[in-house]
Amino acid sequence: MRYFFAFLLGVALLALTVFGIAGRRGTDFRKPPLEIFNDMVRQAKLRPQVPNSFFADGRSSQHLVAGTVAQRIGDQGNDTWQGTAQNTGMVPGTTNFVATIPVPVTTALLDRGRERYNISCLPCHGATGDGNGITKKIGAMAVVAPLVDAAGKNAIIIPDGQVFRIISDGKAPNMQGYAANIEINDRWAIVAYVRALQRARFATLDEVPAAERATLK
Ligand code: HEC
Known part of the structure; x- marks a missing residue:
């Protein structure tokens, strides 16, 4: 009988311990009641703009490595007013589109352009640019602008810089911008x-x- 009571006491203590550590079901905690491994919330890290003895100059935020070049939209040099023609498609200091592609047009660039076009533009504008891509066929997009004129008379008569900007910014209302998906050089391609x-x-x-x-049909 004594052992039985001791056993009961043991079970009760165990239950109390588990309950004490784990808490009741559905209880909210500010901090995890039991943290066996440190969560990533609490880790050794540098916070920006605070003193820190790790670096020689005693600061947590360090300067960019000398010679770092800004590359993407939003970085220095891509401002449509001040940036270079290659980065913006605009004549620097003006609101005019550049008339012709400001990078050397080579066979390699064209090959790259065909590959990228077929990935990013073909679904809507079609393989030949006639505007009859798959999105039109399945009715996802009723009207897609042709990039070439089916009548053979004229194509979109806009400067190269404007085509670049349409790829970058899209064209309202139906075409989104591809600046985040297509690199600057690929846009020119x-x-x-x-x-x-x-x-x-x-x-x-x-x-x-x-x-x-x-070989022509
Ligand atoms: C999701 C479908 C879609 C994709 C993908 C797409 N476009 Fe468009 N694009 C459109 C539509 C729709 C228009 C017509 C915009 C409007 O007026 O609403 C358009 C318009 C244009 C125009 C303007 C044509 C004009 O007559 O002014 C150009 C240039 C163009 N797209 C080039 C491209 C290029 C290059 C790509 C690939 C990087 C591309 N588009 C990807 C749907 C698309």
């Missing part, structure tokens, strides 16, 4: 490829090299 699509659209048979003509 796409501009070059769009121009190539237009050129191909309006080319005459005489412009096709004789050797290639037979």
